[in-house]
Amino acid sequence: MDHPLRLAQQPEADALLSRSPLAALTGMLLDQQIPMEWAFTGPYTIAERLGGDDLDAHEIAAYDPEAFVELCARKPAVHRYPGSMAKRVQQLCQYLVEHYDGDASAVWRDAASGGELLGRLTALPGFGKQKAQIFLALLGKRLEVRPEGWREAAGAYGEEGSYRSVADITGPETLEKVRAHKQEAKRAAKAAKAAKTSEKR
16 A cells, blocks of 8 residues: 655555655654654654554643653664653653644644745744755645645745755655755755865965
8 A cells, every 4th residue: 555655664654654744744743853753653652662653743742751762762762862852852742732732633734825834844943944844845736725825834844856855755666866855955055065174264
């Protein structure tokens, strides 16, 4: 069975990401300083350890913080920094409970414009502008959430035919294209930094 999201590169984890808005948001939150597949497998790992086949924002928000850190740190850990990321996942769920009654899809369901949706995403704990734009592009490109102006609000990540982020990944081939783009961007940034340093001498 094919799924709109293929970010974990693991069928069960991708199935959860595709059907659970909270899992998709949580995977995006975890996607920093570790390989993408590891980050997006995290929601499935958390769901399994909570004894279910989905994530519940109310359950995670109310979970004992120390016990939730232990759950996330258990091997295989959900992140390289399981303590700090467990705290962020709980903060995200607490915010969703407070502002959206625990319904992650409500963040984007009735957004009237791309700008409004971007504002809602950047307000989420752990979501800076770049992460919010990438997730907005993921919603538009993979999950058909397309309020007016969504591509513009997503910036470069919203461009059609680009391979910049997780929003452009549909399988192993596009994953390699995104990785190549990121490596090229790193090389360019390094070269620019070196040129700037030599100018100062």
